[in-house]
Amino acid sequence: MRTRPAARAGRAAQYTALLGYLVFLAFPFLWLLSVAFKPARELGSLHPTWIPEHPTLANFRQAFDEQPLLHAAFNSLIAAVGAAVIAVALATPMAYVMARRRTRLARAASGWVVVSQAFPFVLVIIPLFLVLKNLRLIDSVPGLVMVYVVWALPFALWMLVGYVRAVPVELEEAAAIDGAGRLRTLVSVTAPLLAPGIVATGLFAFVTAWNEFFFALVLLKTPEKQTLPVVLTHFIGTEGVADLGPLAAAAFLATLPSLVVFAIVQRRITGGMLAGAVKS
């Protein structure tokens, strides 16, 4: 089939816009990559280049020598995976109830979820600190995971409610007519259809916890328990002066897990997003 010139031009414009958007998104990451491999002298150049003229691994060596990056990454991984798993485990049944039972309570809960997003970190940090102290959860990774779960839960819930609503209730009714019980319907009919949404929500909770800085800074005291974003700030000095090379090297490594996880589950997320977007 032949396409008309106008359609071809339109398609070309679309791809051009898409390419521009990709460049815009990729620019900070590519620049980080470039800086991470540059020697100090190239960082002070008036005419910086994308490709390092004398690429070096010295920044990576210095970053690993100065700070316990692997240990911090392990702590971040524990906190992020723990937060993602628990947040999804709690949010999924809650979202199901809120989506399927259109009661006043469910509507009030939905409203509260939206309102709760308005509170800034600084407003909650001191009360939260005191509560966790009383629970003896200061300076503990489980305490941090708990905070991350609470922090991620409203948005996770809000996301999952959309996904549950996208699963036609008629499918569950059909299963019931065929003799399936409530549990069987949930496990065999609803859960598989919700899987993309659950993966997307879990990824959101993971990335949020992986990148989170302020709670980790305030709640964790012992150096061995600090997470990666906190350790990254150790490369920054007074008046915002930074040890740029090692900072870029460490920051580049810190972005990798999110990228890897995203690459692995990308197709499921796309499916999940579409599932959440289409209303029956």
Add this chain to the structure above:
Amino acid sequence: MRTGALIVAALLLLAGCTADGGDDDGPVTLRFQSLAWQEESVQANKDLVEEWNATHSDVKVEYVQGSWSSVHDQLLTSFEGDEAPDIIHDASDDLADFAYGGYLADLTGLLPARLTSDIPQRSWETTTFGDGVYGVPFLQEPRVLVANATWLKRSGVRVPTPEHPWSWAEFRRITEQLSGDGKYGVAWPLKEPVSATLNLSLSAGGQLFHRGADGKVTVRFEAGDEVVPRTVHDQVGTDRSASPTTLGSGGSDTLPGFFGGRYAMVPLGFSYRQQIVQQAPEGFDWQVLPAPAGADGLAQGVSPQTLSVAEDSPHKKEAAAFIDFLLRPQNMVRLALGDWMLPTGTQALADPALHTAKDDWATGTALAEHLRPAPAQSVRGYAEWKDKVATPAFQEYYSGAIGLGELRERLEEDGNLVLARYQR
């Protein structure tokens, strides 16, 4: 302060008063939160902690890495939750609220005479709030002019020394002489215009904050306060001898232009030499010059780095003993070299390692006697005055958006309204 005390008391009750009181038989453990961040500096701190632990079996120190970028919020939360480190590394301009809030221990009587007499009174003034001393000032840095030595030599201008510095008027003339063809005599990195302006203004007799007989502070922008801002303003707007594009930049951002031959001089903190040594192109010849002098000579304000003890620490004596160890003259020299800064201690300052021509240590050391407490750091409400009034006013003045009259009006009228709220 009362609220803080109530919270601390309630927490102690809730926690069952489980904190160790220092009477246990086991070794005491102190947590030392350091903000050292440069490789040599972190190493120097860790080495000193190790040396202390090797020789003090009854008092162990645990090194905790903090960060300059978040220290205030992190400490505030720790204090409120009674979880602060025993020994706290910070800067004197961050201590006022913590000292007045009752979070820091008064070190009067805790420190040995050796240490108190080694550090000059003018440095102690930076950590004295009311009747108490809430930190030991130990490292400081003057603001200096880092210059392209080849450019200066070629131009034939007189090169200033700490003994014969440039006056502000001479500095302006010379930057004009060095400018042209898209090049500038100076690039002012004024991302934080207030502290730079106020600290340098001491040289011209600027004071800005005036304490009355009733103890209340008011802002008065007088002749001495005008010299530095007017020089910068005229360099940018009239002479075109200062780059207008760096006014919103940090010090590091100006270095590529400096190395690339676009600016002849950059006013920077003395410790920036480390970055310059690391990043300067092969063969780039640079040198440190004193900042220009005014009616009060080379005086300038500084906010030294400090070591404090938390009020809630059950081991204040041990913490003070560790600070004393850390700041023995030879140890203070190690810390100073690690941070590329000047020690406050007179014995450390006399160490030959800090008087070498290499990396122009000697020029900076010669300026140490002229350093004074930053003019505003003990003024309550300074932080709000700086953020809401002074920073935008100076930025607009330097960019040419407002004149000197409006700058004065905003600093004084708006500023005094802010300060009055803190002094009722």
